[in-house]
Structure formats: structure tokens, C-alpha cells
Amino acid sequence: MSEKRMVIVTGGGRGIGAATCRRLAAEGHAVAVNYASNEAAAHQVVAAIEAAGGKAVAIQGDTGQEADIVRLFETAERALGPLGGLVANAGVTGPVGRVESITPAVLERVLAVNVTGLFLCAREAIRRLSTKHGGKGGAIVNVGSRAAELGGGGEWVHYAASKGAVDSFTIGLAREVAAEGIRVNAVAPGLIETELHAAAGGGDRLARLVGFVPMQRVGSPEETAEAIAWLLSPASSYITGAILPVSGGR
Ligand code: NAP
Numbered sequence: 611m612s613e614k615r616m617v618i619v620t621g622g623g624r625g626i627g628a629a630t631c632r633r634l635a636a637e638g639h640a641v642a643v644n645y646a647s648n649e650a651a652a653h654q655v656v657a658a659i660e661a662a663g664g665k666a667v668a669i670q671g672d673t674g675q676e677a678d679i680v681r682l683f684e685t686a687e688r689a690l691g692p693l694g695g696l697v698a699n700a701g702v703t704g705p706v707g708r709v710e711s712i713t714p715a716v717l718e719r720v721l722a723v724n725v726t727g728l729f730l731c732a733r734e735a736i737r738r739l740s741t742k743h744g745g746k747g748g749a750i751v752n753v754g755s756r757a758a759e760l761g762g763g764g765e766w767v768h769y770a771a772s773k774g775a776v777d778s779f780t781i782g783l784a785r786e787v788a789a790e791g792i793r794v795n796a797v798a799p800g801l802i803e804t805e806l807h808a809a810a811g812g813g814d815r816l817a818r819l820v821g822f823v824p825m826q827r828v829g830s831p832e833e834t835a836e837a838i839a840w841l842l843s844p845a846s847s848y849i850t851g852a853i854l855p856v857s858g859g860r
Pocket of ligand 1: 620621622623624625626627644645646647648649651671672673674699700701702723753754755756757798799800801802803804805806807809
């Protein structure tokens with residue numbers, strides 16, 4: 611994205627998404643901070659951006675629901691002007707558990723948010739950005755996971771498989787829209803210090819697994835946001851279809 615146009619960050623209220631919103635706003639982008647239910651957290655992100663002189667709005671919307679996604683894009687453009695980029699970050703793990711105890715409800719929700727929702731967010735972005743549709747082009751960054759390759763065995767194979775779909779989607783979509791001014795890339799975070807692990811019932815997951823990280827430490831949301839912002843920026847202008855690990859070597 612060559613100009614500082616508006617960016618929608620799904621799941622921008624907390625964790626990696628919140629750090630990404632702050633990072634993009636500091637670069638001069640107006641940012642639509644999407645969240646599911648934690649209104650206070652999203653408003654805190656907006657307040658921090660505004661206090662630093664940036665422009666942002668918080669927009670509630672469940673990316674597991676098509677109608678919410680359509681409303682998110684319409685509301686963001688009404689408030690902040692034409693779309694320039696999308697960070698498809700919203701994701702859920704479902705509870706930690708083995709495949710033999712999976713329920714259709716958990717599986718459906720994880721796939722609805724991590725896969726179907728990601729596809730539909732990209733659809734809305736392409737309809738606005740593609741030169742084929744009269745748009746100016748732009749960039750999409752999907753937030754996958756190193757779990758896609760590690761597999762999540764014993765913990766969350768359902769989640770890992772959904773992130774495998776994110777990787778394939780990123781590669782395929784990148785090729786589909788490459789000649790229409792849109793770059794599509796993904797980051798694959800490893801162990802990043804957010805509330806996601808405890809919320810999944812993973813307890814002290816970060817402490818338990820940090821020893822397997824070659825760099826011997828977990829990553830921060832800010833370090834992940836840096837990679838996302840780079841993939842969204844003109845600094846990565848000849849890169850599309852890439853899946854960039856942000857994982858300390860794991
Ligand atoms: P987090 O701290 O749990 O934050 C998740 C954010 O996503 C929250 O703002 C949440 O909204 C929002 N969200 C969840 N479901 C949503 C939905 N259906 N619609 C809209 N927003 C939704 O998670 P995180 O660790 O930052 O993870 C962000 C992304 O990175 C996810 O895709 C995750 O799979 C991926 N990832 C994380 C790690 C890690 O170690 N943390 C590693 C690999 C990949 P509310 O605030 O309203 O709840």
C-alpha cells in the first residue's frame with residue numbers, strides 16, 4: 611500500500627491485533643479496530659491512538675458472521691474513508707483438547723472464525739481494492755500460526771488445521787489477485803505473549819513450551835505487529851504469497 615489509506619484490523623482490541631492497530635496508526639494510517647465483545651479493550655486502543663494524534667474507530671462485529679463482516683467494512687469506510695488494507699487477525703482456538711473429544715460446535719466455531727470469516731473478510735477487501743473492480747489496489751495480511759506446520763498434537767489439532775487453511779488460502783489468493791494490485795501475505799506467529807493461551811485453558815502454556823523455542827523466549831505482540839506492518843507497507847512491494855514465521859526459530 612503506497613498511500614496511508616485506512617486499514618481494517620479484525621480482532622484489533624487485544625493482543626497482536628491491538629499492537630498492530632497502534633503500530634499502523636503511528637505510521638499514519640486511519641485504523642478500524644474491530645472486536646467481538648470486549649468493547650472496553652477496543653476503546654482503550656482507540657483512545658491510545660487518538661492521544662498520540664492518530665485516527666481510529668472501534669467497530670463491534672463477529673467475523674464468524676457474514677452480516678457482521680459486511681457491516682464492518684461499510685461502517686469503517688463511512689467513518690474513515692476508502693479501504694487501503696486488511697489485517698485478518700481475528701482468530702479463536704477453541705478449548706485445548708484431543709481430537710477424540712472434539713464436538714461439532716467447537717469445530718464449527720473455529721472454522722467459522724478462522725477460515726470462513728477470513729475468506730469473507732478478504733472477499734470484502736478484494737471487492738474494494740482490486741483494479742478489476744475499479745479499486746486502487748492494496749495489501750492483505752492474514753494472521754496464521756506456526757501451529758499450521760507443527761500440527762497442535764495433544765492440544766488443538768482443530769486450531770492447527772484451521773491455520774493450515776489460512777496458509778493455503780494466502781498462497782492461492784495471492785496468485786489470484788497479483789495482477790490486480792493486491793498483495794496477500796501471512797505471518798505465522800509462534801509463542802506470543804497474549805491472553806489467548808490462558809483463555810483456551812492452556813494454563814501456563816507459554817512457560818511450558820518456551821524451552822522448545824530456539825531463541826529461548828516468547829515473542830511480544832509488538833514484534834508480531836512489526837512484521838505485519840512491514841508486509842502491509844510498500845517496503846515489501848515485491849512480496850506476495852509469503853508466510854513469514856514470527857517465532858524465534860520454532
Ligand atoms: P487474543 O489476545 O485472544 O485477542 C484476540 C482478539 O480477536 C480480541 O480482540 C478478540 O475480540 C478478537 N476476536 C476473537 N474472535 C473474534 C471474532 N469472531 N470476531 C471479531 N473479533 C474476534 O489473541 P492473539 O493471541 O492476539 O491472537 C491474534 C491472532 O494471532 C489469532 O488469529 C491467533 O490465532 C493468532 N496467533 C496467536 C499466537 C499467540 O501465541 N498468541 C500464535 C499464533 C497465532 P474481544 O477483545 O472482543 O474478545
